Amino acid sequence: MATRCLRYGSLAFLVAQDTALVLLMRYSRSHAEGAMYLASTAVCCMEVLKLCVCVFMLYAGEGRGSVKGLMSVIRGEFVEKPQEIARLAVPSFLYLLQNNLLYFALSNLRATLYKVTYNLKILTSAMFSITMLGQKLSRRKWLALIALFVGVTVVQSDNHKTDSDAPHPETGLGYQTSGFMAVVAAAFTSGFCGVYQQRILQGSRTNMWVRNAQMGLTSVVLGFVGCFVKDRDAISTHGFFQGYSRLVWTVIVIQAVGGLNIAFILKYADNILKGFAAAFSTVASCVLEMAIMHFRPTPTFLLGGALINVATYCYNTTGSGKKAAKDLPR
Ligand code: C5P
Numbered sequence: 662m663a664t665r666c667l668r669y670g671s672l673a674f675l676v677a678q679d680t681a682l683v684l685l686m687r688y689s690r691s692h693a694e695g696a697m698y699l700a701s702t703a704v705c706c707m708e709v710l711k712l713c714v715c716v717f718m719l720y721a722g723e724g725r726g727s728v729k730g731l732m733s734v735i736r737g738e739f740v741e742k743p744q745e746i747a748r749l750a751v752p753s754f755l756y757l758l759q760n761n762l763l764y765f766a767l768s769n770l771r772a773t774l775y776k777v778t779y780n781l782k783i784l785t786s787a788m789f790s791i792t793m794l795g796q797k798l799s800r801r802k803w804l805a806l807i808a809l810f811v812g813v814t815v816v817q818s819d820n821h822k823t824d825s826d827a828p829h830p831e832t833g834l835g836y837q838t839s840g841f842m843a844v845v846a847a848a849f850t851s852g853f854c855g856v857y858q859q860r861i862l863q864g865s866r867t868n869m870w871v872r873n874a875q876m877g878l879t880s881v882v883l884g885f886v887g888c889f890v891k892d893r894d895a896i897s898t899h900g901f902f903q904g905y906s907r908l909v910w911t912v913i914v915i916q917a918v919g920g921l922n923i924a925f926i927l928k929y930a931d932n933i934l935k936g937f938a939a940a941f942s943t944v945a946s947c948v949l950e951m952a953i954m955h956f957r958p959t960p961t962f963l964l965g966g967a968l969i970n971v972a973t974y975c976y977n978t979t980g981s982g983k984k985a986a987k988d989l990p991r
């Protein structure tokens with residue numbers, strides 16, 4: 662009974678967290694009252710927050726609530742395992758890039774369009790599972806992947822027909838096109854990182870908080886480097902926290918909690934539930950964006966979106982939960 666509550670509780674939490682994050686991030690990137698905050702600093706703050714939570718959990722858990730205990734965990738898991746941190750630097754760097762890409766995408770695309778397109782990560786996860794892990798897919802999974810691709814193409818072509826796509830100053834491409842390319846790139850990093858982690862974690866017994874803290878350490882260092890490489894002038898003129906409001910902090914906290922929630926979901930739920938969560942949160946984003954941000958989807962958009970949701974559902978419900986969880990790594 663308790664496990665059931667945890668499974669469905671974590672599912673409800675994932676839907677709410679995912680939907681809220683996308684809508685609030687989009688709102689924060691399109692409705693700034695003063696200066697727009699820097700995405701690079703927001704990602705950095707999110708990584709610092711995640712690392713603090715992991716360190717606290719290590720202090721309370723493996724460190725048995727003592728600073729001495731925590732120090733011994735840090736010595737054992739960080740100082741004495743530089744090779745482990747180096748191996749995890751690959752997903753740390755790519756997740757950092759991915760989180761920046763998502764801010765960029767949501768600065769240029771509507772939340773619902775972003776949400777349906779990001780389902781492409783199912784396709785990229787499958788591609789990397791086949792090439793890196795030698796996994797075989799059933800016919801039903803292949804059909805679901807083709808339907809997913811067709812759905813994204815339909816949604817995108819409809820969008821280009823209906824919305825203006827003025828040139829983006831940073832990329833020279835249209836805003837929509839730049840946003841779309843960013844989501845596609847994020848789908849690739851998401852797919853690769855999931856499979857890479859699955860590959861290096863096979864047989865590993867490392868505690869989840871240790872693993873996340875090891876990744877977080879590299880992410881924080883690289884995050885600060887990225888901020889100063891990309892936004893040095895803006896930071897030295899207007900400060901690191903320029904444009905920060907309560908809304909921006911809310912987005913940062915929701916994204917940090919969401920990142921940590923992924924590990925929890927995999928422990929207590931499975932991919933069938935995650936598939937439902939992806940479909941639910943796409944529908945919820947669409948309904949809420951229609952209600953709050955006056956989004957009016959065309960019939961073609963709805964058709965493409967429905968195809969993507971059905972494909973996601975079919976992909977995730979093939980095979981047993983445990984087996985499917987292996988098929989679609991996070
Ligand atoms: O969309 P996707 O599932 O790839 O998103 C993964 C998100 O979860 C990223 O924002 C990443 O930073 C976060 N994550 C994490 N710890 C992990 C794996 C992913 O915080 N071990």
